[in-house]
Amino acid sequence: MPRHRFTNTRDRIETAAVHLFVDKGVADTTVRDIARALEMSEGALYRHFPSKEQLVWQVFERRYIEFAGRLQKLAESESSTRGKLAAMIRGFCRAYDENPRLFRFLLFVQHDQLGKLAQDAPTPVEAVRMVIANGIASGELPAQNPDLATSLVFGVVLQPVQFAAYGRLPADMGSLCDRLVAAAWAAVTTV
Amino acid sequence: MPRHRFTNTRDRIETAAVHLFVDKGVADTTVRDIARALEMSEGALYRHFPSKEQLVWQVFERRYIEFAGRLQKLAESESSTRGKLAAMIRGFCRAYDENPRLFRFLLFVQHDQLGKLAQDAPTPVEAVRMVIANGIASGELPAQNPDLATSLVFGVVLQPVQFAAYGRLPADMGSLCDRLVAAAWAAVTTV
Amino acid sequence: MPRHRFTNTRDRIETAAVHLFVDKGVADTTVRDIARALEMSEGALYRHFPSKEQLVWQVFERRYIEFAGRLQKLAESESSTRGKLAAMIRGFCRAYDENPRLFRFLLFVQHDQLGKLAQDAPTPVEAVRMVIANGIASGELPAQNPDLATSLVFGVVLQPVQFAAYGRLPADMGSLCDRLVAAAWAAVTTV
């Protein structure tokens, strides 16, 4: 039985790559860096992905959509708008705490990768926006620009993540979660 | 007498560079790109800055500290914590509207450049944090972690800027400003 | 299995580089020149040494110290001062005749590279100086400044090498060797 059925090489590559991408930036991480981190030859890496660019993209796409799905599920598990938002924010915090490096990777490369997503791909932004738009429609949230409200929720959640990354806040998002829920709710209900 | 008495070459370079850096990212902007944009030889650029790295850094440092000073002044022009925060947020919106590209440049390169700032250099983060810490001390704001509160303010302001950059929100921050003030205040007063 | 099991690439590079360095000077030899001489890409060269500067240095260091060791051994094989000096001078001549280009390379780049040698690295100069200092101590040589005497020996040996390089003397040092021994001995015994 091949060993790599359990120690999936592809996953090891992704993990090492994400690690380096976050530490040094994507552009400053060379294929050689990744190979060395894995004690593997450069050529061997190309058996697992077609190009560096594709590696970035594939990791991003998979995880980004996976995360969007998770948020979607969490929203569906609650009935009220407030409950849905709270659940999603908790999902953010948990995702960060589970794998801060991956989370930061998604944040950092967004700018370059977002444009490549299929037009109709599920995204965290869409998931949150949908909940907010429905909340406005149902009267649970005051009338307002749903995009602006969505950006406020993201800002309230992601900025603390950035601060944590720079060491200005403790690395543990879970401990801040309740406060973020409260702040986000306050922000979107105060027009 | 210099060739261009009125069109300062250094400024032209900075403007063109920032333009390209925002569009393509710093790493993907070559010195040749900048030279072409200015219809100037690559070599000529090096009369005006010693390296690409230094160009990025010098633009960042000058503008970042300049902006920090502006925020500081705005805070001092008001007496209440709420007034100070409102003035600063308006300062953010105005700065963005005056030169969205420069603002986004500062946002994008922060990550790499922040560490190079002198330890005691004034920063926007410090300016806001000081106002919040004082507000907590004076009782105008509820007791809370001032760093977390600072991050909430930044999140509420900067995330809409990002959305605007992606076209999800109108480019004009001025029109959103009052709402951002209200949201930020709500976020930092809801513990 | 390496592409060339028997034709060590590193050695081929060193040989070609030395060849060019001697012909055109180090500064006027480009990495491209070396690559072309080897029918190899420039990039490929960098697998074998980290920079042009290091290539020069590594070739110099290895050969220079190797040669110093050879001289040292030759000196030890004789008991009298005269015998030691004669053996060393024969070593010079033989080294030149074996690989005139390498010898001239060492001569030419000395000036820039000598300072990089470890303080205690064995050098040809030290080897000769030691023999002379001992000869003075034992009375085999008249009392005199050992550094000056050392320089006389080097002058008597190396200047003919230079003349040979310019074509003013036959390329074969071996044929001049006995005369050089006699001249060097005369120079250091005539105070």
Next chain:
Amino acid sequence: MPRHRFTNTRDRIETAAVHLFVDKGVADTTVRDIARALEMSEGALYRHFPSKEQLVWQVFERRYIEFAGRLQKLAESESSTRGKLAAMIRGFCRAYDENPRLFRFLLFVQHDQLGKLAQDAPTPVEAVRMVIANGIASGELPAQNPDLATSLVFGVVLQPVQFAAYGRLPADMGSLCDRLVAAAWAAVTTV
């Protein structure tokens, strides 16, 4: 009356250039370096010489031939071969002590410049060689290859200069001069 009739700009340039060439090497000395050393613009330098290459060459040629002439005169001032050689060696030492930097410059750039000299240009080597050839013809020197003898004289004189340049011998050649005369004579009379 123009100032530069006395403070000849051309000479100032040559002096500064030689200084830098010896310190850093010709290739590593930029035109900008020279301009800065003279507090003069780069462009202005080009009024005084047509190219960097020509600057090197012109300094070399002028001084080299001038020096050859000096040696020639010194040889003519003596009647015996021994006297002629002694006078010339004293001329070497004096030339070095007068301007060690210039002397070392001539030594260093020889390799590249010698080939550009007119075939019949007077050189120090020719001057010495002529004296030796005549000495052999007249029987004052034993029969021998005059080129080899010439190289011995040069070696005995120039190697101590090199040692002085590296700090292995005192900078003052004059104090070594008598010894060098004796050593050179011993070397060319011992066949």
Next chain:
DNA sequence: GATGAATGAGAATTCATTCAT
């Protein structure tokens, strides 16, 4: 499946030289 040398297309940077003012 793996290796790592080799490729080739740039990238940043330098610098002698020119030239408008």
Next chain:
DNA sequence: GATGAATGAATTCTCATTCAT
């Protein structure tokens, strides 16, 4: 005569990718 910005060619070095073994 002087200035110094500008040019443009060259140089060192990097790196994603390929491929013979």
